[in-house]
Amino acid sequence: MVSPNVTITFLGGLGEVGRNSTCVEIDGKLLLIDFGVMFPDVTMPGVDVILPDTDWLQNRSQDLVGVIVTHGHEDHLGGVPHLLREFEVPLYGSELTMGLAQQKVIEARLEERTSFHVLSDGERLQIGPFDLEVLPITHSVPESLCVVLYTPQGVIVHTGDFKLDWDPIDGRMTDIERLKALRQEHGVRLLMADSTNADKPGWSPSESTIGDTLRELVPRWRDRRLIVSCFASHLHRVQQICDVAISEGRTIFPLGRSMVNNIRIAQELGILNLPHRSIDSIDRLGDYDPEAVCVICTGSQGETNAALSLLARDNHPDLSLSDDDVVLLSSHPIPGNELPVYRIINRLTRLGCEVVHDGHEHVHTTGHAQRDELRHLYEAILPEWYLPVEGEHRMLRRNADLAIEAGHPPKRTVVASDGDQVTIDDDGLRVSGHIAAPYRYVDGLLDDLSPELLEDRRKLGEGGFVHVTVVLGAAGELIGHPDISTLGWLDVERSVQVLAELEIEVTEAVNSALDAGEDIDTIERIIRRTTGRFVGNRTRRRPPISASVILTD
Ligand SMILES: [Zn+2]
Known part of the structure; x- marks a missing residue:
């Protein structure tokens, strides 16, 4: 008997870092895995973000049964409000991811167009014809999920973004044993794995190693004010920074809209543990001595209007920096953001601040698996087919080559691109079609800027x-x-x-x-x-x- 086909359409993320979105089709129904944004480069003046194109989905809007968001990063979640303007569709994800999604959806006044379905680790559920299971996986935002689909063509695994951190801050381990069991029980037909760091050799340092550095560094600055910048979604980093600062007698002042919001949401969900008295509002900063202050702010990627950029330009209403301050960038510039980040560091050093960053101290570690981790995952799963996702073409290629080095047959390794459609049937996997998958440029309220403009x-x-x-x-x-x-x-x-x-x-x-x-x-x-x-x-x-x-x- 012939089993029904499964078709996967890549709407974004295969050819760039960002705007990740994968659409799986079973029985004429569609399930999206992620709908993220990408940030513009200097060749895109005035553009706020870039989205996956939805022209193809428009013709299939009746068939879309849900969006599963693997984790709370902008390049996986950020496009959801734009998607909801066009489609009414339920959202699925971990508690934190749904909390972050809800914040965005409420701000965009689109609550009526969706519903939020919280998934717990290891949960198995049915969305239309999709039988799926979500597994815990480690990354640089808490509660990231790896998606397992039980399809008529066998088990398909989509890692989402991940690293293999054996010492995670929250103790929530990647369920590698379950992935191994899938291989043993069913065999895995297809593995789609994160390619972001497929170029980097070795194994990424655990997030907990950053805490070790902070515990060593922060006491050195005992008599000075401390300003730390990191991704607002990197709540395990936020936790570690706060823990060390509080143990040094400092009070935490969140600065920047997403930092304030995310800390609040994470505290409500119990993901962030901060004693109530150890956190205060930035407008009360003047009541504290410098050595009792730790400002934690947004803008570590050099974003023009974020808190750190305003501080560096000495243009912030609540805070002015000088040689009494230490600024710690607990981050690494995303490729393309190096210039604005270095400009900020230059401005801060001109103001007299001591600036500490990952160029000279171990104050940041990546959230993406490096080569040894990718190989470890591959060998745990030993899929029949291997298809790298999430990265520029060179990263996808390196990821594919890594599987081949580990013994995977080249003819069952597929490097696909945005717009490619692959079909899995009883004969195997093949690229069966291609749709247009152009960049969709958003500029303020104009959400479909033409390439000509x-x-x-x-x-x-x-x-x-x-x-x-x-x-x-x-x-x-x-x-x-x-x-x-x-x-x-x-x-x-x-x-x-x-x-x-x-x-x-x-x-x-x-x-x-x-x-x-x-x-x-x-x-x-x-x-x-x-x-x-x-x-x-x-x-x-x-x-x-x-x-x-x-x-x-
Ligand atoms: Zn991510």
Whole structure:
């Protein structure tokens, strides 16, 4: 007898770090694993975040039965409010992940469009035709889940983001024994594993090793104020920082919206353990001596409007830093964020602060499995098929090669890309189709910026723009001088001569066009061409140019 097929569509995360989203199809129904955002780089001016595209899902909206969110990071959860604007769909995840999701959904006023289903470690449940089990897995946010799907084509495992931390802060271990048992009981048909650190050799240090460093460092700064920055979702880091600071007699001042929110949510859920009297609000900072203060803030990735950036620019209403302060960056720049992070460190050192970061102290460890961990996981599961997820192409490739090095048959190792659809049937796994999976750019309330608009912004950013206005009289004669306005092309006050020359060229071009009896559209085109040639010759720049001809009576 032939078993029904399973098809998996990769909406994002296979070709970039971010906007992770995988869609599994069984029996005509769809289950999403994650719907995350990606953060823009310098080639995307004005863009807030990038989402997976939903055009393909639009045609299947009736079939979507749920979204399982593996953990609370933005690149897995952050796109959910955008998704809910288009689809009404229930959310599933651990208690913390659902707490963080609920905060986002409430802020976006979309509570009516979803429901929150809390999953506990090891729980097995049915969502439509999907029979699944969620297992605890360690990562850099608490309560991350690994997803196990029991499908007509066998067991499929999706790790989500993970590392193998044998000494986690909360004692919640990756259930490697259960994964081994799956192999023994059923055999695993397909393993999809996190590729982020597939380039890095060895085994990532345990999160608990950061506590060791903090216990050594913090007492050295006994008479100074302490400011620590880390990811607001990294609650085990937050816990360790707070534990050491409190043991040194300091009070904790959360700073930055997501830090304040996440600490509150995690305290409510019992994930973060802070004595009530050891935490205070930033507006009461002035009541404390420097040695009694530990500010814990957002902005460790150099985000422009986050707390640390405001502090570095000495532009924060509640706090001003000086040589009495120690600033600890308990983080590592995500690739692409190095420049803004170093700019912040430079500004802080200029203010006189002592800045400590992971370039010279062990104050950060990754949340992603390195090569030895990936191999350990692979060998525990020994899947029939191996398909790396979550990473740029080079990372996916390295992850695939690692499995091959461990003895996995190359022909059963698949490096897929965004938009690829793979089908598993009785014969095996094959890439069966491809959908368009373009970046979807969000800018404020505009949530579908076209690539063309982005290209215009890039051009404007490089060369500014020029606009020429010409006024024609009732008899079709040129009145006065052409008016040339520009933003960002050149400095008008210092370039009077250049603008005067351009005026003359445009005047001549318009007059000969009028003599030739050209219509308004043609004259506007001639103005643009004349101006473009002049700007190109004089400044070697190609800013966008527009022209308008105004008729008077
Ligand atoms: Zn993550």
